[in-house]
Amino acid sequence: MYTKKNFLFGLCCSVFFYGCTSDSLSDLTELDNITEVKYxxxxxxIIDNNCISCHGATPTSGAPNSLHTYELVKDAVLNLDLIDRISRAEGTSGAMPLGGPRLSQSDINKVIQWNTDGLME
Incomplete structure (x- = not known):
């Protein structure tokens, strides 16, 4: 009986100690690779999936400008308040995409970061 207790105690200790590792939470959490955002x-x-239906080569649905090329999207960020328009609350006057759901905050953050990184192609 005493031997069984020692054996079970040893087995439990082994499982406990070998089950633990020196991994930290940061080792177990996949981190995003932070890189420069490029067009x-x-x-x-993001533009193709959310904007091109109205802001295509030939704008439709009352869109005032096209966003079908890098140069046009860059110009919209620099001169046409694109970041402000996509950042507005859904339903707010001038919010884009018009009548559609607001872009995810992740997508908005990418556009902001693209601007911060220098609007690289």
Whole structure:
């Protein structure tokens, strides 16, 4: 009986100690690779999925400008308040996309970061 207790105690201790590691929470959490945001890699898909239906090569639905090229999107950020328009609350006057759901905060942050990083193609 005494041997069984020692064996079970040893087994439990082994499982406990070997089950623990020296990993920290940061080791267990996948971190985003922070890189520079670029138009072709990060922004074009946001524009294509959310803006091109109205802001295509030939704007429709009353859109005043096209966003179908890097140069036009860059100009919209620099001169047409694109970041302000996509950052407005859904339903607010001038909010984009017009009548659609607001972009995810993650997508808005990418556009802001793209601007901060220098609007690289």
């Amino acid at each position: 072709n890699q990060n922004i074009k898909s």
